[in-house]
Amino acid sequence: MTAPLVSVDRLVRTYRMRAGMFGRPRGVCAVDGVTLRINRGETLGLVGESGSGKSTTGRLVLGLENPDAGSVAFNGRRLPAMDTPEWRASRARMQMIFQDPLGALDRRLPIAAQVREPLDIHAVGDEAFRTARVEELMRSVRLSDDVGQRYPHELSGGQRQRAVLARALATKPDFLVCDEPVSALDVSIQAQVVNLLIDLQAELDLTMLFISHDLRVVRQISERVAVMYLGRVVELGNADDLFVSPQHPYTRALVSASPAPGARRGERIVLSGDPPNPASKPGGCAFHPRCPSAFARCRTEAPALVEVSPDRSAACHLTGLESPAAVALGAVA
Amino acid sequence: MQPLVSLDGLTVAFNGIKVLDGISLSVGRGEAVGLVGESGSGKSVTWLAALGLLPKTAAVSGSVKLEGTEILGASPSTMDRVRGGRVAMIFQDPASALNPVLTIRRQVGESLALHRGLSGAAIHAEARRLLDLVGIPDAERRLSAYPHEFSGGQNQRIMIAMALAGNPDLLIADEPTTALDATIQAQILELIRRVRRETGMAIVLISHDLGVVAENCDRVAVMYAGSVVEEAPSVELFDDPLHPYAHGLIGSLPPIDGPRRRLTAIAGTVPDPKAMPRGCAFAPRCVHAAALCGTKPPRLRAVGENRRVACVIDRRARATDIIGQAAE
Numbered sequence: 001m002t003a004p005l006v007s008v009d010r011l012v013r014t015y016r017m018r019a020g021m022f023g024r025p026r027g028v029c030a031v032d033g034v035t036l037r038i039n040r041g042e043t044l045g046l047v048g049e050s051g052s053g054k055s056t057t058g059r060l061v062l063g064l065e066n067p068d069a070g071s072v073a074f075n076g077r078r079l080p081a082m083d084t085p086e087w088r089a090s091r092a093r094m095q096m097i098f099q100d101p102l103g104a105l106d107r108r109l110p111i112a113a114q115v116r117e118p119l120d121i122h123a124v125g126d127e128a129f130r131t132a133r134v135e136e137l138m139r140s141v142r143l144s145d146d147v148g149q150r151y152p153h154e155l156s157g158g159q160r161q162r163a164v165l166a167r168a169l170a171t172k173p174d175f176l177v178c179d180e181p182v183s184a185l186d187v188s189i190q191a192q193v194v195n196l197l198i199d200l201q202a203e204l205d206l207t208m209l210f211i212s213h214d215l216r217v218v219r220q221i222s223e224r225v226a227v228m229y230l231g232r233v234v235e236l237g238n239a240d241d242l243f244v245s246p247q248h249p250y251t252r253a254l255v256s257a258s259p260a261p262g263a264r265r266g267e268r269i270v271l272s273g274d275p276p277n278p279a280s281k282p283g284g285c286a287f288h289p290r291c292p293s294a295f296a297r298c299r300t301e302a303p304a305l306v307e308v309s310p311d312r313s314a315a316c317h318l319t320g321l322e323s324p325a326a327v328a329l330g331a332v333a
Numbered sequence: 334m335q336p337l338v339s340l341d342g343l344t345v346a347f348n349g350i351k352v353l354d355g356i357s358l359s360v361g362r363g364e365a366v367g368l369v370g371e372s373g374s375g376k377s378v379t380w381l382a383a384l385g386l387l388p389k390t391a392a393v394s395g396s397v398k399l400e401g402t403e404i405l406g407a408s409p410s411t412m413d414r415v416r417g418g419r420v421a422m423i424f425q426d427p428a429s430a431l432n433p434v435l436t437i438r439r440q441v442g443e444s445l446a447l448h449r450g451l452s453g454a455a456i457h458a459e460a461r462r463l464l465d466l467v468g469i470p471d472a473e474r475r476l477s478a479y480p481h482e483f484s485g486g487q488n489q490r491i492m493i494a495m496a497l498a499g500n501p502d503l504l505i506a507d508e509p510t511t512a513l514d515a516t517i518q519a520q521i522l523e524l525i526r527r528v529r530r531e532t533g534m535a536i537v538l539i540s541h542d543l544g545v546v547a548e549n550c551d552r553v554a555v556m557y558a559g560s561v562v563e564e565a566p567s568v569e570l571f572d573d574p575l576h577p578y579a580h581g582l583i584g585s586l587p588p589i590d591g592p593r594r595r596l597t598a599i600a601g602t603v604p605d606p607k608a609m610p611r612g613c614a615f616a617p618r619c620v621h622a623a624a625l626c627g628t629k630p631p632r633l634r635a636v637g638e639n640r641r642v643a644c645v646i647d648r649r650a651r652a653t654d655i656i657g658q659a660a661e
Contacts (some may be wrong), residue, residue: 156602186372187543188598189371194599198595213514213515216586216589217587220596268519270520274487275514
C-alpha cells in the first residue's frame, strides 16, 4: 500500500473559555487525540453531531489552526506553521468548502473574478491562461458562461456552491476538505452537487475529507467513514459496512435515528439525554451517560480506538465481546 | 365522515405574485398528514394562511373549514379561540419562538389561562404536568427557569408543552426537528408519536425530510411551486411515486444500505414565482415533459382509491384519460 496523502496523528485542540464575565477560564477540549489516514484519491467521511469536533478536525487537517498537540503530515511532510511563506504556498495544494456559499463569496465581485482570484494570488500562468482556466473551471462545475458575469445574490444556492467549488479547484489542489457542503441545499439540488463532487473526484483524482451530519450523503460519497463523538473518533470503517453493522453503540443509535422511507431495519434506538457539553465532559468513555449498554468499566476508563475486524476500528469496551449479556456475566465474574 | 380541517382552493398572493395556487387538502380527526417539498414550495405558507397568520399584504382566498365552519376571514376573537385552542403550531427554531425574558411557567401558563381559563395554583399544577408529559426532568424546579437555560431539544419539548396546553385537536409542526441533532431529532419525533397516542390529536408534519415524513405520517402531500402535485398514503408514495417530481425527490435521497446508485438529481431549479411557466410548473425540469405540459397547469385528479396526482402523463393513467384531458 502507498503512503497516505494526509496523515493525522493524535491531534488535540483545546479552546479556552470563561463561564460568565468573572468565571475562571477553563479548557474545552474540542478535538481529543484524533488519528486518521487519508489515502490518495480517497474520500474519508467524517460524521458526528454538533460539538463533536468534526469541523475543528477539518480546520486542523488543513492547517487553518495550530493543534495543541499532535501533528498533520501532508504528502509525507509535516504541515508548515501558520502564516509562514511555506504555509501560504501550501494553500494552493489544499482547499476548503463550507456550508454557506453566500458567506464564502464576496458579494461585490462577479463570480468569474472570484474564481480567478486564487490564480492571481498564486501567480499561476499568464493573463490568457487564467482567463481560459476560469472558463474551463466554470464548465467543469456545470455552470453556464453567463453566470461568470453575475453577482452571488443573483445565483441560486446550488449555483453558488458550484462557484465556490470552481474557485477551490482553480489551483488544482490535491486535497479538498468539504465541511457540510450540501447541508443548506434542498434535496434535489443536494443530489446535483453530490453527483458533481463524485464526478470531479474521479476526474481530478482528488483526495477529500467530507464532513457532514447526514449519514446518507456521507455514505454516498465516501469510501471510508469516521464517526466522532465529543472530540474522539469512536468508530472507523468501510462506508458500506459501517452503517449496516455498526459496532459502537453510538453509531448504532445514529444509524437508527436516521429516518428512512420504507421498511425499518430492526428496532428503533432512542438515546436519552442531550450530548454533553464539551466543556464538562464525563469521565471514562464520554458516551457512557447516554449508552444503553454502559457498565462499570465505562465510567472510569476511556476505551481506545482498536481494530475489531479488518477495515473496522471501534472505541468501545464492548466490541469484540459476544453480547452485552456476556459482558454482564464477565463483570460479575 | 367530516374532516377536522379542510382546505379548498386556498390561494395566496404577495403583491400580486401568486405563491400558493389553489391548495385543497383535508386532515381527518387523529390523522397524521405529512407535507413535503423544497424551500419556497409553499408548505409553511399554506398553514400560516389557513390560521390567518400572514401579514395584511398577503391576499388570501379560498376556503378553510374547521369541522365544517368557515374560518378564513373569521373575526379576530374567533381566530384567537381557534389558534392555540383548536389548532396549535410549533416551529423550526424553538429558541426564537420562546420569549427569552419570561420564565417557562409564565409562557406555558399564558396558554393555560387563555384557553383553559385556569388561574393560580391550577396553572402551576397543570404546567408541571405538561412539562412532565414532554419529558423535562425535574419539572417543578425548571418551571422557574428561562429558555436560555435549556438545550435546543428541551426548548422544542417546551414548545410542544405550550402547544398541548390548549388541548388542541390539531398540531401543525413546521420543520420541528430540522435545527436539531440526529439523536435529539429521534427523541422529539418519539415524543410527538407518544403524545399523539395518548391524546388522539391530529398532526400536520411539515418537513423537507422525506424520511421524517414517511416514518411519522399516514398520508403525505408533496408540494411544488405552490401546488400539491401528489397526495398518497405514505407507504404507497415511497414505494411507487406517480408524479415525476415526487419520483425525482425520492431518487435524490441517497440509500443508507444496499448497493450505491447514482442519485437521480432533478436538473435545474425551482421556478421564480414572478415568472412561473404557463403550463405545469414542473415541466421545465421534467424528463417526461410533452408538448401538452406547456399549455396549462394539470389539475389534481384521483388515481385509484386514495391517491391524487397532478400530472397529465401519469404512467398509470389510461390513454383515454390523457386524450380526455387534452380535449378539455
